[in-house]
Structure formats: structure tokens, C-alpha cells
Amino acid sequence: MAGTKHKTPLLDDLKEGKWPSFVKELERAAQKSPRTDDLIGLLEKSYRDHIPHWKHGGMAGVKGYGAGIVGRFSDSPEDFPGTQEYHTARINQIEGFFYTSDVLRKLADICDEHAGGLFNFHGSTGDIQILGFKQKEAEELFQKCAQLGFDLGGSGSALRTPSCCVGPARCEWANYDTLHVTDNLTREFQNEMHRPTFNYKFKIKCAGCPNDCIASGARSDLSIVGVWKDNIRIDQDQVAEYAKKFDIKKYVVDKCPTHCMDYTDDKLTIDDSNCVKCMHCINSMPKALRPGLQKGAQIRIGAKVPMVQGPRLGFILVPFYDINKDKEEDYTFLKDLIQKIWDFWDEYGTSRERIGELIQRVGVGNFLEAIELEPLPEMVEHPRANPFIKFEEYLVADEEEESKEG
Numbered sequence: 001m002a003g004t005k006h007k008t009p010l011l012d013d014l015k016e017g018k019w020p021s022f023v024k025e026l027e028r029a030a031q032k033s034p035r036t037d038d039l040i041g042l043l044e045k046s047y048r049d050h051i052p053h054w055k056h057g058g059m060a061g062v063k064g065y066g067a068g069i070v071g072r073f074s075d076s077p078e079d080f081p082g083t084q085e086y087h088t089a090r091i092n093q094i095e096g097f098f099y100t101s102d103v104l105r106k107l108a109d110i111c112d113e114h115a116g117g118l119f120n121f122h123g124s125t126g127d128i129q130i131l132g133f134k135q136k137e138a139e140e141l142f143q144k145c146a147q148l149g150f151d152l153g154g155s156g157s158a159l160r161t162p163s164c165c166v167g168p169a170r171c172e173w174a175n176y177d178t179l180h181v182t183d184n185l186t187r188e189f190q191n192e193m194h195r196p197t198f199n200y201k202f203k204i205k206c207a208g209c210p211n212d213c214i215a216s217g218a219r220s221d222l223s224i225v226g227v228w229k230d231n232i233r234i235d236q237d238q239v240a241e242y243a244k245k246f247d248i249k250k251y252v253v254d255k256c257p258t259h260c261m262d263y264t265d266d267k268l269t270i271d272d273s274n275c276v277k278c279m280h281c282i283n284s285m286p287k288a289l290r291p292g293l294q295k296g297a298q299i300r301i302g303a304k305v306p307m308v309q310g311p312r313l314g315f316i317l318v319p320f321y322d323i324n325k326d327k328e329e330d331y332t333f334l335k336d337l338i339q340k341i342w343d344f345w346d347e348y349g350t351s352r353e354r355i356g357e358l359i360q361r362v363g364v365g366n367f368l369e370a371i372e373l374e375p376l377p378e379m380v381e382h383p384r385a386n387p388f389i390k391f392e393e394y395l396v397a398d399e400e401e402e403s404k405e406g
């Protein structure tokens, strides 16, 4: 195989598809970095043996930080000495993932000089990840990143670096300033990010609208999703233009999940009280339909990918709040809420139990009481399910009414 001294028939197979292959990129990096060449050999061995060849245990880090460096030690250093230590540095990404080409070149130089010449940009964690350095190189690598203005991100049982979609910087659908919230929360919660004291990881992601380009609803413990409160704005002239291009009834109205749209006599109407803000119609006819003008955010809690228990989507904790107004007060409501959630998790969570799992275990009612939020009918496990909470006071009220009526 070009670019590596190892025999890698299984990995070679992964270069054959029509899509870009990570194997080709590894090979390119291996031409400059012997340790990354050994990484290729180790990966081939993993594919052959059907087990990962990274061993558990071992510490890596930099002074003053309990998080941000993820230690990786191979269990086969005699065959692949370059992978004996192949650590990852999580570097706090820029909000919305904007970089100048100059800063990228400088980061790439650090990655070539002090690590395995490999980056992983913006996976689930959000951070930039520099791969393949040894403990003795960690401090210098970190110092060079710091001089460029980058801090470490979160790892281990700590807050992960909050992340967001591009929001109002480039997207007209943003209902709040995702970049500002992310920056503000990141600065506020430095201690929680760099010094692991939690039961497990905690992720915060900010999406400007329900399109959720940052996939917050599926993979962050706390997701803040921009929504509007009033009616979708309709431009009937533009609706007429779209009608010339495609069948509005078939492709938009009939696909509305709550069937709250109607297109009769060339006029589009929406029963907004039944709209669940799925964005389908707006995405399909962006010139004709726009979100309302009362913009804010919804807070969801408890999503995660599989680990201790299976995957979960978040559920709605706060259906709508005026996060734009809260900005003037430095997002006080949001920060207080997050703090209460952490206090509860800290008190009752078991080791490696994510907040969503804890809520499931102790019940939504107990959780809401602890964080001092009122139960709401919007709090459902998934769309079109019954609310978690039985609203007994209404039942009692009904019974009283009935007994009065005799």
C-alpha cells in the first residue's frame, strides 16, 4: 500500500468505494509521520482481531487542567512503537466553526510538529482534536495552541465544550444568537469544563432553529433550540410562484406532520395553533414562508448516544422563553437553570449516569420539583405521546365541578 510500511489488506478494501476514504488520509499523514504509520498498522490489527487495541488506564494531561487531553495507549507497542502513546488534545473550537486560513495553517504546523499530523474537526464533541502526541510533548503543544488564542476543551466527567450552529452569522432561520450564547456559557463554565467533578459528561448545544444543524436534540444533555411563538409569515405572491414549480399540496401540505396546512383556491393557510414547528414547509418554500417574529428558544433535556443505557432524545423542559431578552441580563435564567440541573445531578446521580438516565430513574415529577419548574403538557417523552405528568389538579377541579352540579 502506498504511504505505509505495513501490510493492510482490510484497510485497502476501504479505499475502494466511491466516497472519500479516511484510510487515504491516514496514508497521506503517515508519509510524514512514522507514528501515524504505526497507527495504520494497529488499526489493521484491530480490524483483523475484531477488538480495539487501545488499553484501558494511563493518564495524560497538562498542568492545571483535569480535562482536555484524552490519553490513548496501545496494547501492542512492541509491534507498533509509534502508538505506545497516541493522545488526543481537545481544543476549544471557535463558535460556529469559523476559522481564518492563517490560523488553520498555524494549527496544522503545531499538529505536524508535535503530534501525528492528524486532526479530527468537529465530531460529536465539537472541539478541534489534535491526534497522536506523547505526554512529554503535551505541554508544548498546549502552550503553542494557547499562544494562538485556543484553550483546551472538555473531556472525562466534565462539561464538554458547548457548541452551536452558525446561527445568525450566516443563516436567516436563526431565532436567537447561538454564537453569543455559546461563547457566554463557555466563559461562564470554565471551571466545569476544565476540572472534572461531574458523574459523567454533560453537553450543551445551541441550534438556531428546529432544523437543528448541530444535532443538539439527539446528542446533548441540554439543547437550546431557537423557535418562534407567533404565526409563520406567509407571502401569498411567492406561494403562487412556487405553485408554478411544484405541487404544493403533495410536497408541502400533505407532508405537514400535524396536517395543519391547507391549500385551497390558490391560497395557503396554516392553523398555527397546531404547528409543531418542524420546519418542513419553511424549508420547502423559503421565499414564501418565514418563521414568526416573536423569536426565542426552547430548552430540551436528556439526549445522549448509547453508553450505559440506550440512546435517548431530549424532551422539552421549557417550551419557549425569550432568550434574546435574557441576553441583556447575561442569560441569567439559562445559567440558573443549568446550575439547578447540575445540583440535582450531583446529589442523586450515580457514577456514569447521564442526566437523562437519572430523570428516567427518579421520575420527571421529582426532577421538576428539584429544579423548581412547573410541569407542562408539552413535557412528553416523544412527539404525540401523553405528558409525563398526570395533571391531577384539573381532575380534582373537574370532580368538584361535577359534585356541585350534583
Ligand code: HEM
Binding pocket: 052, 054, 070, 072, 088, 122, 123, 124, 125, 126, 129, 219, 305, 306, 307
Ligand atoms: C470500546 C472502545 C470505545 C468506545 C465504546 C467509545 C465510545 C465513544 C462514544 C460513545 C463517543 C461519542 C461520545 C459523544 O460525543 O457523545 C466517543 C467519542 C470519541 N472517542 Fe471513543 N470509544 C472507544 C474507543 C476510542 C478510542 C480507542 C479512541 C482513540 C484512539 C477514541 C476516541 C474518541 C474521540 C476522539 C471521540 C470524540 C469524537 C468526536 O467528538 O467526534 N475512542 N467514543
Ligand code: SF4
Binding pocket: 165, 166, 167, 168, 171, 172, 173, 174, 175, 207, 208, 209, 210, 211, 212, 213, 214
Ligand atoms: S439550525 Fe437553523 S438557524 Fe442553525 S444553521 Fe441550521 S437552519 Fe440555520
Ligand code: SF4
Binding pocket: 255, 256, 257, 258, 259, 260, 261, 270, 274, 275, 276, 277, 278, 279, 280, 281, 282
Ligand atoms: S412547520 Fe411543520 S408543523 Fe408547522 S405548518 Fe410547517 S410543516 Fe406543518
